[in-house]
Amino acid sequence: MPQPDAAPLDCLIIGGGPAGLTAAVYLARFRRRVLVVDSGAPRAAWIPTSHNIPFFAEGIGGPEILRRDRETVERYGVRIEAGTVARLERGKEGFTAAVHDAAGGNRLIHARRVLLATGAVDVEPDLPDLPDAVRRGLVRYCPICDGYESREQRIAVIGHGERGLGEAIFIARTYSDDVTLLTLGCPMALDEAQRASVAEHRVKVVEQPVEGLDVREGRIAALREGGREHRFDVLYSALGLHYRSELAVALGADHDGRGALRVDSHNQTTVRGLYAAGDIVRGLDQIVVAMAHAATAATHIHNRCELPTEDEADNG
Incomplete structure (x- = not known):
């Protein structure tokens, strides 16, 4: 059984994306004792180019954002440790985390506070013979980030239900009058209000499964269904997210039906001393929001x- 590190951290940060690394910079500048444990799979790494982050008018890619963030954190002497937190327990004097490091070792870390910045994972579209379409940059997932650059183009949204329809309508009323919703074989039972919205924004709905596709020059040039071919300039996926909130949920933290955590005005969860930032929090999934x-x-x-966490007032 591994023994905990002797001196407790002021804060353990779990997750090394923009939220976790921003918190590390702030806490380091507050002269706090901090450690970042990062599994190495931040959602931000999938971003080809984001154009709505201030100071980067020409756009900046996710890998470059992460590189700069890590460089800044390391300037303050904060350790970023490759590994995963398998278990998190809360006691009277803080938290104990069971950490599996990249070398296969196990140890316990004690911290007064914990900040979860574990983020979320996009549900990948099930396209024929094309795994990891989002990861490979063939399908995008954030029209808020780069929809402006796709304006007046032929845009497809892969999705179904309220989420898929909502994103298609959002794009149609904001960026393009040529939008198609591809449900990948999932039937859409639209009510009267939804049918009216589809008609108003001229969104085309294709409910048949995609049978094949044509990839050219690093993008999906065409999709085939029922003997017909559809050509688009840009494809977005709106199939939802898996929230990496298991550690918080296991401690009893409040969350919505999808697993996104509910926090107070200080970004503290309903578990005292446990904070959350970034995509794991219920709300708008944006880098600037995560940093805030x-x-x-x-x-x-x-x-x-x-x-002591147990003595904090509700409005602390």
Whole structure:
């Protein structure tokens, strides 16, 4: 049985994406003792180019964002450890995390506070003979990030239900008058209001399964269904997310039906001393929002750090 590290951390940050790394910078500048444990699979790494982050008018890719973030964190001497947190327990004086490191070792880490920045994973579209379409950049997932660059083009949205329809309508009323919703064989039972919205924004709905596709020059050039061919300039996936909130849920943290965590105005979950930032939090999934979550949480962690978590007031 591994023994915990001797001195407790002020904060353990779980996740090394933009939210976790921003929190690390803030806490380091508050002169707090911090460790980042990162599994190495941030959602931000999938971003080909984001154009709505201030100061990057020409756009910036996810890998470059992460590289710069890590460089900044390391400048303050914060350790970023490759590994996963398999279990998180809460006691009277803080938290104990069971960490599996990249070399196969196991150890326990004690921390007064924990910030979860474990994010979410996009549900991949099931396209014929094309696994990892989102990861490979053939299908995009954030029209808020780059929809402006796709304006007036032929756009397809892969999705179904309220989420898929909602994204198709969002794109149609914001960026393009040529939008198609591809449900990949999932029937759409539209009510009267939804049918009216589809008609108003001239969204085409294709419910048949996609039987084949044509990939050219690093993009999906055409999809085939029922003997017909559909050509698009841009494809977005709107199949939803899997929230990596298991550690918080196991401790009893409040969450919505999809697993996204509910937090207070300080980004603290319903578990005292456990904070959350980024895509794991219920709300808008954007890098600038994740960074704001992290700044808010880190400041509150610093201000409350020496207090026992069980004695914190509700409005602390």
